[in-house]
Amino acid sequence: MSQTTESKPQGGQRGRGTPTYGGGRPDAKGGDRPRRRREPEEEVWVPKTILGQKVASGEISSLEEIIELGLRIQEAGIIKKLLPDLKSEVVDVGIIQKMTSNGQSTRFKAIVAAGNENGYLGIGQGKSKQMRIAIEKATNAAYLNVNPIKMGCGSWECRCDQKHSVPFKVKGKGGSVTIEIIPAPRGLGLVAGGKIKRLLELAGLKDAWTTAKGSTPTMNSTSKAILDCLRQTFSQG
Incomplete structure (x- = not known):
C-alpha cells in the first residue's frame, strides 16, 4: 500500500482555499478584508499668546474688536476660531533661481488668498525649497493678514440698500x-x-x-x- 503525505504551508504560505492577495487577513469566506485608511486627525489649536487665550475663552468674539483695540495677531488659529468659514486658494506659484558660490539654488514661491466671500480677505506669500512648504507658509501668512471689508452700494445708478459692491471709490x-x-x-x-x-x-x-x-x-x-x-x-x- 502506498502512503501519501501532506505538506504543510511554510513561511507564511496559506492553503489553496485562502488567497493572500494584497496581504490582508482572510475572512470567514476565504476572501481578504480591505484595509481601512486612517483619516488625518485635526490638530487641536492651543493658544500661545494672551490674545489667543482671550479668543479661545470667548472674551473677544470678533476681528473688528481686535482691530479697534490695536492688537497684533500672531497666531493663525485666532482667525480660524473667529472665521470658521474662511477658505484658502492658491493664486500664483513660481520659481526663484539665483547663483551662489556652491552653484545654482532653486526655491519655490507661492501666493495664497484667504477669504469667506462675505467681507473678509487676506493675502500671504511664502518661499521654500519645497512647493508644499511654500504653500503652507503662504496660507499661514494669508490668515494673519485677513482684514474686514466694508461693503455697500455706492453707485448712483443703483442706490439700493444691499451690500453687493464697495461703498465708495x-x-x-x-x-x-x-x-x-x-x-x-x-x-x-x-x-x-x-x-x-x-x-x-x-x-x-x-x-x-x-x-x-x-x-x-x-x-x-x-x-x-x-x-x-x-x-x-x-x-x-
Whole structure:
C-alpha cells in the first residue's frame, strides 16, 4: 500500500482555499478584508499668546474688536476660531533661481488668498525649497493678514440698500501696480481680469468696475494693490 503525505504551508504560505492577495487577513469566506485608511486627525489649536487665550475663552468674539483695540495677531488659529468659514486658494506659484558660490539654488514661491466671500480677505506669500512648504507658509501668512471689508452700494445708478459692491471709490497701490475699484449697479458683475476678479469674489464683491495700471501680471504687486484698496473701505468708512 502506498502512503501519501501532506505538506504543510511554510513561511507564511496559506492553503489553496485562502488567497493572500494584497496581504490582508482572510475572512470567514476565504476572501481578504480591505484595509481601512486612517483619516488625518485635526490638530487641536492651543493658544500661545494672551490674545489667543482671550479668543479661545470667548472674551473677544470678533476681528473688528481686535482691530479697534490695536492688537497684533500672531497666531493663525485666532482667525480660524473667529472665521470658521474662511477658505484658502492658491493664486500664483513660481520659481526663484539665483547663483551662489556652491552653484545654482532653486526655491519655490507661492501666493495664497484667504477669504469667506462675505467681507473678509487676506493675502500671504511664502518661499521654500519645497512647493508644499511654500504653500503652507503662504496660507499661514494669508490668515494673519485677513482684514474686514466694508461693503455697500455706492453707485448712483443703483442706490439700493444691499451690500453687493464697495461703498465708495477706492484706489490702492502695490509696487508698480495701481488699482482703482469703482462702485457698480447691481447685476453688472465684476469688470476685471481673471485673477483680479477671483480675489474680489473671495472678498465678497459682486458688482464693481476696476482699472489697473502697471505690471499687472506680477501677482505679488497686484495682490498687494487689491488688498490696499479693500482695506481703505474699512479704515475710511
